Amino acid sequence: MAVMSLYTSRGFHPSLTDWRNHSRFWEGRVEHVELGYELSGRCFGASRSIACTRWCRTVVSCDSGRASRGISAGAGQAEVDSGAHPVKFRYDVMLSEVSTWGIGGPARIYAEVSTPDELATVLRYCTCHNVRWFVVGKGSNCLFDDRGFDGCVILNRINFLEKLGTGRYRVGSGYAFNTLGVQCSRDGFSGLEFAGGIPGTVGGAIYMNAGADGQETGDVVQNVEILTTSGVSHSLSRDAGELKFDYRFSPFQKMSDFSVIVAATFDLQPNSDAKQRQRIYLERRKRTQPVTEKSAGCVFRNPGAGCQSAGALIEQAGLKGVAIGGARVSEKHANFLINGGGSKSQDVQALIALVKEEVHKKFGLWLQDEVLYIPYNQEQQL
Numbered sequence: 001m002a003v004m005s006l007y008t009s010r011g012f013h014p015s016l017t018d019w020r021n022h023s024r025f026w027e028g029r030v031e032h033v034e035l036g037y038e039l040s041g042r043c044f045g046a047s048r049s050i051a052c053t054r055w056c057r058t059v060v061s062c063d064s065g066r067a068s069r070g071i072s073a074g075a076g077q078a079e080v081d082s083g084a085h086p087v088k089f090r091y092d093v094m095l096s097e098v099s100t101w102g103i104g105g106p107a108r109i110y111a112e113v114s115t116p117d118e119l120a121t122v123l124r125y126c127t128c129h130n131v132r133w134f135v136v137g138k139g140s141n142c143l144f145d146d147r148g149f150d151g152c153v154i155l156n157r158i159n160f161l162e163k164l165g166t167g168r169y170r171v172g173s174g175y176a177f178n179t180l181g182v183q184c185s186r187d188g189f190s191g192l193e194f195a196g197g198i199p200g201t202v203g204g205a206i207y208m209n210a211g212a213d214g215q216e217t218g219d220v221v222q223n224v225e226i227l228t229t230s231g232v233s234h235s236l237s238r239d240a241g242e243l244k245f246d247y248r249f250s251p252f253q254k255m256s257d258f259s260v261i262v263a264a265t266f267d268l269q270p271n272s273d274a275k276q277r278q279r280i281y282l283e284r285r286k287r288t289q290p291v292t293e294k295s296a297g298c299v300f301r302n303p304g305a306g307c308q309s310a311g312a313l314i315e316q317a318g319l320k321g322v323a324i325g326g327a328r329v330s331e332k333h334a335n336f337l338i339n340g341g342g343s344k345s346q347d348v349q350a351l352i353a354l355v356k357e358e359v360h361k362k363f364g365l366w367l368q369d370e371v372l373y374i375p376y377n378q379e380q381q382l
């Protein structure tokens with residue numbers, strides 16, 4: 001039996017040591033993860049089999065007294081193990097630490113994953129214990145709630161890069177998108193020059209179809225490897241017509257059986273000007289955007305053909321520098337809302353509402369959010 005460590009004050013129950021795979025016990029709770037077997041033993045208190053989804057079919061959980069969410073309040077840290085890929089869980093990690101806005105209360109559960117197997121372990125755990133989860137890359141397009149997230153936040157650090165051939169890169173979804181952009185341009189390939197200025201991950205860029213300077217992520221993605229909600233690895237390809245992107249839209253935003261992007265392959269074209277072009281883009285960004293301040297980039301989507309940019313509309317509505325609490329409209333680029341220090345999520349939400357109202361009064365159109373608000377719990381989401 002592989003030993004499983006729990007970084008809590010609780011211990012293992014000695015009678016469980018001969019269970020076939022991994023068993024754990026804490027505070028009256030026994031959980032047995034048995035790969036490929038049905039467990040027929042009895043354990044403390046009532047025995048309960050969890051519904052057989054593909055993720056869960058090998059998990060039997062036995063509770064006595066505590067809720068079946070599998071998390072011990074205030075326990076600090078614990079390790080979840082489903083075989084060879086243990087993952088450390090932490091509790092009450094502040095989401096302000098994983099958001100470029102520096103805003104957000106505590107995540108009830110928090111896990112960092114650096115391999116697809118670790119990711120699968122956490123997803124399986126969440127599914128089996130009915131824990132709501134959310135995957136975050138760099139948190140550069142997310143507004144977390146002041147109350148935090150009543151579930152599990154999974155920080156994606158699946159961070160590899162493989163060069164498969166001329167201009168073809170296979171990258172882990174947690175790989176830094178700006179690093180990828182710089183590397184490809186330096187190698188003399190065009191298509192991701194714009195990415196040099198985007199502080200997200202590859203997974204976040206694909207999910208959002210991030211873009212700038214006339215380029216978009218979706219233009220150069222050849223293949224995306226995902227996990228489905230039932231835990232199956234699946235690959236979608238451009239050639240099969242499965243990857244149709246639009247302005248800040250990817251098919252993953254609407255896919256019913258989708259859970260997480262694990263990796264992607266990009267196809268880029270040789271171009272000796274790529275590095276120089278990227279330098280120009282980065283210089284323009286520094287000149288026109290508040291890149292040293294805490295933000296999530298552009299907050300509103302551009303309204304579309306025939307209309308001015310959202311930033312221009314906000315500026316003409318006289319809103320540059322307008323502040324609510326610690327949040328203010330950037331003086332440098334009006335589509336950036338800045339956390340000037342101590343801003344709450346509520347300040348940003350109120351400022352977003354104010355900007356929409358004022359732009360509507362002046363131009364008769366409602367701006368749409370580009371940033372994603374991540375609600376604290378399910379009720380808020382509905």
Ligand SMILES: Cc1cc2nc3c(=O)[nH]c(=O)nc-3n(C[C@H](O)[C@H](O)[C@H](O)COP(=O)(O)OP(=O)(O)OC[C@H]3O[C@@H](n4cnc5c(N)ncnc54)[C@H](O)[C@@H]3O)c2cc1C
Nearest residue numbers: 137138139140141200201203204205210211212261296297
């Ligand atoms: C200074 C600054 C400049 C910016 N400039 C631009 C710009 O020019 N153009 C632009 O488009 N954006 C820009 N952004 C916004 C942001 O960087 C992009 O949207 C980026 O792609 C988000 O990546 P992320 O990893 O931070 O995603 P996150 O903010 O962590 O997540 C965003 C969404 O993607 C989902 N997601 C993340 N990873 C995965 C995954 N592996 N699988 C499935 N879903 C996933 C999350 O669940 C969430 O729904 C800017 C932001 C900042 C702070």
